[in-house]
Amino acid sequence: MYGRAFLDCGVAVFDDLRRGVQQIEFLSDPTAGEVRIAGSEQMMAGFIPAIIDRVARRSPRMVFHTVQGDGQTLRAALREREVDLIVSGSLQSSVEEALLSEALFDEELYVVFGLQNRWARHRKIKLSELLDEPWILPPPHTVVWQLIAASFHSGGLTLPKSSVVSSSVPLRNLLLATGRYISVLPRSMLHFGADQLPVKILPVKLPGICWPVEITT
Numbered sequence: 660m661y662g663r664a665f666l667d668c669g670v671a672v673f674d675d676l677r678r679g680v681q682q683i684e685f686l687s688d689p690t691a692g693e694v695r696i697a698g699s700e701q702m703m704a705g706f707i708p709a710i711i712d713r714v715a716r717r718s719p720r721m722v723f724h725t726v727q728g729d730g731q732t733l734r735a736a737l738r739e740r741e742v743d744l745i746v747s748g749s750l751q752s753s754v755e756e757a758l759l760s761e762a763l764f765d766e767e768l769y770v771v772f773g774l775q776n777r778w779a780r781h782r783k784i785k786l787s788e789l790l791d792e793p794w795i796l797p798p799p800h801t802v803v804w805q806l807i808a809a810s811f812h813s814g815g816l817t818l819p820k821s822s823v824v825s826s827s828v829p830l831r832n833l834l835l836a837t838g839r840y841i842s843v844l845p846r847s848m849l850h851f852g853a854d855q856l857p858v859k860i861l862p863v864k865l866p867g868i869c870w871p872v873e874i875t876t
Contacts, residue, residue, distance in 0.1 A: 674740045691720035697733045698725065699747040702872070704828045705848035707746055734758070737875065745875040748802060759876050766870040767846040768806065770861035775838025779859050786816060786861070793822035795831050795842035802870070807843055810865040832856060847872070 681692060698707050703725065711723050726733070726742050736742045738757065748766060770786065772778055778789070796819070797804045803826075808818045822840065825831060828848075834840045836857050843865070849856065 670740065688720065690718040692718075693722045693724065694744075695724040695726070695742040697736055697742040697745045697747075698727060699729075699733075700727055700826065700828045701748070701845050701848055702746045703727050705845070705851035706872070709851040734875075743876070745873075747873065747875070749871045749873050760873040761875075762871045762873055764847075764872055766872050768803070768810070768843050768865050768868045768870070769846060769849060770841065770865065771835065771844050771849070771856075771858040772841045772861065773835045773838040774857050774859055775836075776841070776859070777838075778841075778861075779838075782862070784861055786811075786814065786865075789841055789861075790816065790819045792819070792841050793839055794819040795823040795825065795834055795840050796821040797826050798824055801826065803843075806868050806870055807865070810868050832858075845870075 684692060696707060696711075707725065711725075715721055715723070724742075726736055728736070730747065733742070733745045733747065737745055746763070749760075770789070778784060778792075796807065811818045819841075823830075823834060831842055831844075835842055841861075844856070844858070849858075849860065
């Protein structure tokens with residue numbers, strides 16, 4: 660146990676040395692360097708690529724490393740100094756003295772369906788009309804699922820029965836493209852990845868959803 664305690668100190672020492680070398684390299688060439696970004700799948704599908712592209716245009720010699728995972732995995736990577744920062748929805752259970760979180764923006768969720776969906780031809784749609792349609796929803800009791808459920812309940816509606824239960828962004832997008840399914844996507848993904856998403860936003864807003872997106876270091 661003494662050796663393990665000493666090794667834990669060594670991790671921080673060598674990490675500080677590595678950061679010192681990186682700082683010197685940055686001073687010699689501010690357009691170069693490396694950054695290790697961790698994020699949720701939703702952020703990797705819209706917001707983070709947009710930021711990487713913007714920074715890379717200004718500093719073309721920058722190298723970006725990304726790690727994707729759930730909140731627990733990302734926090735572990737940050738504590739072990741395997742990544743420099745996390746961009747994700749609020750990690751509500753991650754109150755730790757060693758971690759510092761700063762709010763970036765408030766995320767909103769929108770009901771969407773594929774362009775080939777039969778509802779895409781309707782100009783006026785009520786959310787209550789879609790309850791019997793096949794829905795793709797996140798796993799129960801996740802943060803996003805809880806937000807969606809609370810939103811439906813606040814509007815006096817029961818949560819639709821899921822035809823597909825998944826947190827996978829690629830799976831959800833491919834199924835939406837078939838025109839059969841309805842789902843919920845975050846505003847940042849729709850804004851930054853609009854060209855790659857063959858979906859239409861339902862002209863009704865889910866009430867009461869405000870999920871802060873944070874950067875954690």
